[in-house]
Amino acid sequence: xxxxxxxxxxxxxxxxxxxxxxxxDHGEFVVGKAQTTPGDESVGLLYSAEDALSLWDxxxxxxFPQLLTGVYSGTAMLNRLVSRKGRKVxxxxxxxxxxxxxxxxxxxxxxxxxxxxxxxxxxxxYDPPLVPREWTRGVTERVDLFGNVVIPLYEQExxxxxxxxxxxxxxxxxxxxxxxxxxPIHERRARDIVQETLDTLESDIPIFASVDYYxxxxxxxxxxxxxxxxxxxxxxxxxxxxxxxxxxxxxANFDIRVMASHGGTISIKANELAxxxxxxxxxxxxxxxxxxxxLGLKNIVCSDIGGTSFDIALINQGDFSIDTSPDxxxxxxxxxxxxxxxxxxxxxSFVRVDPxxxxxxLGPDSAGYRVGVCYPDGGLDTITVSDCHVVLGLINPxxxxxxxxxxxxxxxxxxxxxxxxxxxxxxxxxxxxxxxxLLEAQLRNYLESLVMGKGYSPTQFSCFSYGGGGPLHxxxxxxxxxxxxxxxxxxxxxxxxxxxxxxxxxxxxDKTLDINVGYQATENVRDDAAEALxxxxxxxxxKVRDEFDKNGFASSAVQLRLNFRMQYQGQLNDLxxxxxxxxxxxxxxxxxxADTFEDVYARVYARAARSPELGYTVTGAIVRGSVEIxxxxxxxxxxxxxxxxxxxxxxxxxxxxDGEFLMADIWEMEALxxxxxxRAFAVIESPATTFVIPPGFExxxxxxxxxxxxxxxxxx
Amino acid sequence: MAKYDKAxxxxxxxxxxxFFQLKDMLSSFKDPGRFDTYLEILQERVPWEDRILMPYSxxxxxxxxxxxxxxxxxxxxxxxxxxxxxxxLHALIHVRETDEKLQVLYPELLAPDPQxxxxxxxxxxxxxxxxxxxxxxxxxxxxxxxxxxxxxxxEEWLGRPVPQPSGKSR
Numbered sequence: 001x002x003x004x005x006x007x008x009x010x011x012x013x014x015x016x017x018x019x020x021x022x023x024x025d026h027g028e029f030v031v032g033k034a035q036t037t038p039g040d041e042s043v044g045l046l047y048s049a050e051d052a053l054s055l056w057d058x059x060x061x062x063x064f065p066q067l068l069t070g071v072y073s074g075t076a077m078l079n080r081l082v083s084r085k086g087r088k089v090x091x092x093x094x095x096x097x098x099x100x101x102x103x104x105x106x107x108x109x110x111x112x113x114x115x116x117x118x119x120x121x122x123x124x125x126y127d128p129p130l131v132p133r134e135w136t137r138g139v140t141e142r143v144d145l146f147g148n149v150v151i152p153l154y155e156q157e158x159x160x161x162x163x164x165x166x167x168x169x170x171x172x173x174x175x176x177x178x179x180x181x182x183x184p185i186h187e188r189r190a191r192d193i194v195q196e197t198l199d200t201l202e203s204d205i206p207i208f209a210s211v212d213y214y215x216x217x218x219x220x221x222x223x224x225x226x227x228x229x230x231x232x233x234x235x236x237x238x239x240x241x242x243x244x245x246x247x248x249x250x251x252a253n254f255d256i257r258v259m260a261s262h263g264g265t266i267s268i269k270a271n272e273l274a275x276x277x278x279x280x281x282x283x284x285x286x287x288x289x290x291x292x293x294x295l296g297l298k299n300i301v302c303s304d305i306g307g308t309s310f311d312i313a314l315i316n317q318g319d320f321s322i323d324t325s326p327d328x329x330x331x332x333x334x335x336x337x338x339x340x341x342x343x344x345x346x347x348x349s350f351v352r353v354d355p356x357x358x359x360x361x362l363g364p365d366s367a368g369y370r371v372g373v374c375y376p377d378g379g380l381d382t383i384t385v386s387d388c389h390v391v392l393g394l395i396n397p398x399x400x401x402x403x404x405x406x407x408x409x410x411x412x413x414x415x416x417x418x419x420x421x422x423x424x425x426x427x428x429x430x431x432x433x434x435x436x437x438l439l440e441a442q443l444r445n446y447l448e449s450l451v452m453g454k455g456y457s458p459t460q461f462s463c464f465s466y467g468g469g470g471p472l473h474x475x476x477x478x479x480x481x482x483x484x485x486x487x488x489x490x491x492x493x494x495x496x497x498x499x500x501x502x503x504x505x506x507x508x509x510d511k512t513l514d515i516n517v518g519y520q521a522t523e524n525v526r527d528d529a530a531e532a533l534x535x536x537x538x539x540x541x542x543k544v545r546d547e548f549d550k551n552g553f554a555s556s557a558v559q560l561r562l563n564f565r566m567q568y569q570g571q572l573n574d575l576x577x578x579x580x581x582x583x584x585x586x587x588x589x590x591x592x593x594a595d596t597f598e599d600v601y602a603r604v605y606a607r608a609a610r611s612p613e614l615g616y617t618v619t620g621a622i623v624r625g626s627v628e629i630x631x632x633x634x635x636x637x638x639x640x641x642x643x644x645x646x647x648x649x650x651x652x653x654x655x656x657x658d659g660e661f662l663m664a665d666i667w668e669m670e671a672l673x674x675x676x677x678x679r680a681f682a683v684i685e686s687p688a689t690t691f692v693i694p695p696g697f698e699x700x701x702x703x704x705x706x707x708x709x710x711x712x713x714x715x716x
Numbered sequence: 717m718a719k720y721d722k723a724x725x726x727x728x729x730x731x732x733x734x735f736f737q738l739k740d741m742l743s744s745f746k747d748p749g750r751f752d753t754y755l756e757i758l759q760e761r762v763p764w765e766d767r768i769l770m771p772y773s774x775x776x777x778x779x780x781x782x783x784x785x786x787x788x789x790x791x792x793x794x795x796x797x798x799x800x801x802x803x804x805l806h807a808l809i810h811v812r813e814t815d816e817k818l819q820v821l822y823p824e825l826l827a828p829d830p831q832x833x834x835x836x837x838x839x840x841x842x843x844x845x846x847x848x849x850x851x852x853x854x855x856x857x858x859x860x861x862x863x864x865x866x867x868x869x870x871e872e873w874l875g876r877p878v879p880q881p882s883g884k885s886r
Contacts, residue, residue, distance in 0.1 A: 116743065123742045125735060355745055 008501035013074035021497030042246035068630035086231035090165035095138030137161035147183035264506025287499025440476030493688030536621035544625035794842025
């Protein structure tokens with residue numbers, strides 16, 4: 001079957017396994033796995049691609065030249081950071097403030113903790129700092145928040161600091177001074193002196209000044225991010241180059257791009273590589289936006305259940321929002337990150353009974369790839385949600401991951417009986433069903449509170465459900481919320497990889513500003529404000545164009561989108577808003593920006609929350625530039641009958657549901673055709689996912705291979 | 717239900733336990749066998765034979781004498797008093813009630829003002845271990861920290877009678 005047209009290569013290089021997703025023009029995909037080869041990741045990648053293509057009887061040499069594009073996402077950089085195996089970095093900061101990095105702004109003692117551990121103070125703990133105190137030096141200087149020089153740079157202090165750091169054996173030097181984003185003169189001068197000193201020492205270690213990378217407010221995130229650039233990101237560049245070379249050797253006609261945390265992809269030659277630190281779950285959100293555009297949906301809730309977590313992101317008016325001060329690996333960062341909310345409940349979550357209250361407790365820890373007790377090779381003793389799926393008959397134990405992983409129903413049954421059913425005094429099936437109901441109720445509450453908390457109602461949104469575990473629970477967690485539509489793509493399990501393939505080739509640059517315009521300000525003040533913002537956009541546009549220039553894209557090919565961050569004066573938080581204008585000319589254009597802010601503020605909070613009498617502050621400028629690249633085709637199939645073809649019917653299976661055993665119709669997902677309507681009670685199976693249609697629901701497959709789940713009666 | 721081996725609990729006592737193991741203990745349901753394992757380790761470490769009924773503080777224990785009496789005892793072997801009594805009334809005391817004595821511990825200005833607050837240190841007459849420190853106003857009575865309901869703990873929480881001295885039955 002080598003008539004297939006391979007379109008997209010998406011690579012997910014994890015710590016242990018490298019997954020490759022190869023997607024064809026029907027949206028069908030194959031997944032290949034191979035062990036990661038940490039020395040040279042490209043080796044594992046090729047084995048993994050071979051493994052994937054063997055399922056389609058294709059060879060790498062045949063498939064790669066057909067590919068339109070390839071996107072890499074990996075955890076190598078994050079692993080380097082988490083396991084503290086990066087470069088030895090020296091840090092130069094303001095004299096007298098050498099300790100701020102290791103103090104972690106206090107918050108770093110509980111970042112990434114569950115709700116209960118956040119409150120459980122004894123669990124709080126600081127990780128070792130990226131740069132130890134003995135490799136930190138202070139230099140006397142001070143610039144205030146308006147950019148005024150309060151204490152000049154004591155230039156004579158720089159060279160001795162550099163010599164000491166070089167003697168200590170550091171492999172890179174980071175410079176980060178207070179308010180350098182506002183006035184970079186001292187930081188740049190210090191950078192130049194460091195360079196001169198290194199030249200006289202005949203040392204070629206790299207220098208990273210924060211203003212050249214992340215010129216934004218808040219010194220702890222800014223310093224952390226710049227250190228990560230030196231510590232983990234820059235050393236990973238060679239890895240990416242090797243991957244790119246190897247893929248091209250096999251006939252690919254494109255440069256590999258890397259998924260970045262702002263939801264676009266960037267080149268491996270990009271200046272700021274730390275932007276690619278986090279990429280995994282972002283793929284799904286980007287895929288959701290892309291699919292939404294194609295289907296004409298503007299408001300979407302993306303929901304993804306994997307083995308360890310339930311991730312939700314909102315796409316509002318066709319775009320996701322960005323969190324500019326996220327945390328990752330227990331560090332606060334100043335990277336723009338696609339805003340996502342995550343709760344630690346997935347199909348691998350452990351299930352326990354509280355010995356005192358006799359209530360069921362899910363997670364927050366999870367079995368991950370070890371599935372549950374039902375997977376004998378996993379070596380687990382504690383039951384998981386997956387064990388309950390197996391007990392109820394929702395998962396076919398012989399067809400898990402296409403039958404590659406054999407599950408043992410009896411083991412799961414015995415373990416659920418001992419750990420759950422007996423202590424609760426219930427039947428094994430009823431106890432398992434209770435776990436599923438509890439999980440779905442938690443997810444439903446969470447989903448509802450997130451949508452409502454942002455000022456919306458679920459009726460304004462469509463819900464995309466994907467991930468390996470998503471479709472098992474879709475009906476349960478959307479029940480009664482009243483979404484406009486609920487969509488389950490047939491390629492749900494590979495949706496994140498699809499999203500990586502659908503991501504724009506996009507650079508994004510941020511800059512902190514402080515533009516204050518009072519209530520009913522004079523025309524002059526508003527003119528100046530417009531000019532200042534336009535100046536920042538021009539500066540960032542230059543940076544975006546430079547990055548595309550490195551990849552041979554003329555500036556005429558770059559599409560620019562301008563954003564700004566605005567708040568009422570005196571507020572601590574701002575909103576990111578897309579500018580309705582591409583060029584600002586004077587006071588009237590300023591007023592248009594302010595009006596746009598007022599509209600967005602009213603939507604996010606409430607109309608009555610608006611306070612224009614306080615005046616406005618612009619806190620940041622953002623420029624996003626993208627160029628056209630090939631995108632995956634969304635499948636398009638002719639409409640067939642409403643009644644599914646008998647070839648898709650796989651017989652019936654006994655499934656326990658809400659107090660009784662029901663006979664569920666089993667359907668093969670791949671064999672269903674556009675227009676087919678599947679009525680409850682049904683389980684639609686594919687190698688990588690299982691879609692449950694419980695009583696009260698039905699699903700219709702559309703011409704794009706997307707299932708629409710509908711509630712047909714008041715659910716039970 | 718959590719269950720930790722003896723080596724893990726020994727590390728916990730010695731303060732050498734790996735943080736991630738410790739965090740697991742903190743964040744999960746408690747192991748029901750903890751008290752017994754803990755007591756077994758403490759009993760092995762003390763140089764005397766009396767049976768420990770309950771650890772009282774870092775160096776102190778409530779032990780059972782062969783005649784059934786419950787006594788508060790230091791790990792050096794010094795016996796303070798009967799279990800319901802306040803052992804501090806039988807200890808050696810050092811009171812820091814002058815600037816000079818307080819500034820042995822703290823720099824000037826970081827030390828408390830002795831007119832407001834004094835530091836009372838309680839020592840074992842047998843081995844001079846510092847057993848407890850109180851930080852109170854000058855006239856404040858000696859505090860009786862802890863008067864445990866040992867019988868209730870054994871019978872209702874551990875679900876078994878308090879151990880009896882060998883040869884005796886209840």
